Amino acid sequence: MKTILRGAAVAAISFAFVGEALATEWNVSLWGKRRAFTExxxxxxxxxxxxxxxxxxxxxxxxxxxxxxxxxxxxxxxxFEMAQFCAGYHPDKNRLITVLELPFLGVENLDQEVAVSHAVYGHPAVADEMAQWNAKLLMTSPMPQYNIVGTGEPRETLADFEGMRVRATGGLGRAFEAVGAVPTSVTATEAYQAMESGVVDTVAFAQHAHLSFGTINQATWWTANLNPGTVNCPVVVNIDAYEGLSDEHRAALDASVDEAIAHYLSNYGELLKKWDGILEEKGVTKVMISDSELDAFRAKAADPSREAWIADMExxxxxxQELFDLVQSTLAEKKAMSN
Structure with missing residues (x-):
């Protein structure tokens, strides 16, 4: 029996009574292929x-x-009832979570990325904004700091970034723009073709995406320590579908989030351990940006981006300001716990 929940066209949920049991089937919209990002x-x-x-x-x-x-x-x-998306794809629709895409936030690992993301997701103003799209933020898709791959001569200084066409979305795109690069927000699935056809010179991704979308196969170099920031990609559920679940099914869903995240972190950790070997196997040179160039990048990209974002939101x-402060306080608490 098909049921439409509270007037919404959530036709993909089917209910079938077997004795006292209520069967629920959800459709989940992802993209690309199964990879570390979707585990x-x-x-x-x-x-x-x-x-x-x-x-x-x-x-x-x-x-x-x-x-x-x-x-x-x-x-x-x-x-559909559940989906994954990235904030940088449509920042006008999810303005507040883009705080997590600001450059040089100071996040050092995936565990910290989970902590700051879920703190922001739990803020009432963020929940209210997402509710406008009938969406409830369920969990993040934590990714390490992005770095870029490219062909030809390595880009090692800010001067080298001048005019560089880079696939970078959201706050990362604005960070590269601040140092003279030309960002484009082609989707992850379009990145390989954009690189192959010369639409972009370089692509900014986390490690799993360079593998999954093939950009590493065209690369001759990789910036191992640029670490300008990352993108934020939540998993959301349709509010009507979530509220229409039985108490038992809703409890099962909620109770599974932390376990699913723990599995993700373990799986991604194994990929990171193999990364240097993958670069060596593919003949990709690791480029280490000097501390002075990194400091110059932060000076041009971090403070101006943060202040502009806060002013725009306010x-x-x-x-x-409250959300940026929440990110920083959560990050400080997380770092203190690990010391």
């Missing part, structure tokens, strides 16, 4: 099914339900 979603589906005895299942689609830049729109109209009546 927490895969694990979540596995855990939820286990905890509910197979009564709550998720059909995970890699591009078959929506384009990646349209996943939030799909959630808003109930075309001008729209949004708590920009």
């Amino acid at each position: 927490h979603v895969e694990k979540l589906a596995e855990l939820v099914s286990e905890k509910t005895g197979g009564e709550f299942t998720m059909n995970i689609s890699y591009g078959g339900l929506s384009k990646n830049k349209e996943n939030l729109d799909g959630i808003s109209i109930g075309a 001008a729209q009546g949004l708590p920009g």
Whole structure:
């Protein structure tokens, strides 16, 4: 029996009564292919099914339900129940979580990235903004600091970045623009072709994406320590679908988030251990940017970007300063706990 929840067109949820059991089936919209970036979603589906005895299942689609830049729109109209998206794809729709894409925030590892992301996701103003799209933030997709790959002569100084065409979205794109580069926000799935055709000279990604989308196969060099920031890519659920779950199924979903994240972190950690060997195997040179050039990059990109972002949010009546402070205080607490 198909049921439309609270007037929303969430037709992909099907309910079937077997005795007292309520079967729930959700569609999940991802993109690309299964990779480190999606392992927490895969694990979540596995855990939820286990905890509910197979009564709550998720059909995970890699591009078959929506384009990646349209996943939030799909959630808003109930075309599917769960999706992943990246804030930089449509910053006007998710203004507040873009605080997590500001350059040089000081995040040092994936555990810290999870902490600051979930702190921001839990802020009432952030929840309210996402509710405008009928979306509830469920969990982050933590990624390490981005670095760039390119061909030809390595780019080792800020002067080398002048005029460099780089695939970089959101705050990262603005950071590169601040030092004279020319950012373009082609999607992850378009990055290889953009690099191959010469639309971009370089591509900024986390390690898994350079592997998954093939950009590492064209690269001759990689900036090992540029670390300008990362992108934030939440997993969201349709609010009507979430609230329409039985208490048991909702509890199973909520209780599986931390386990799914832990699996993601473990899996990504193994990839990072192998990264240097992958570079050597593919003949990619590691470029180490000097401390003086990194300091100059931060001076040009970090403070101006932060102040501009805060001013922009506050001008729209949004708590920009409060959210930036939340990121910093959460980060400080997390670092103190690990010392």
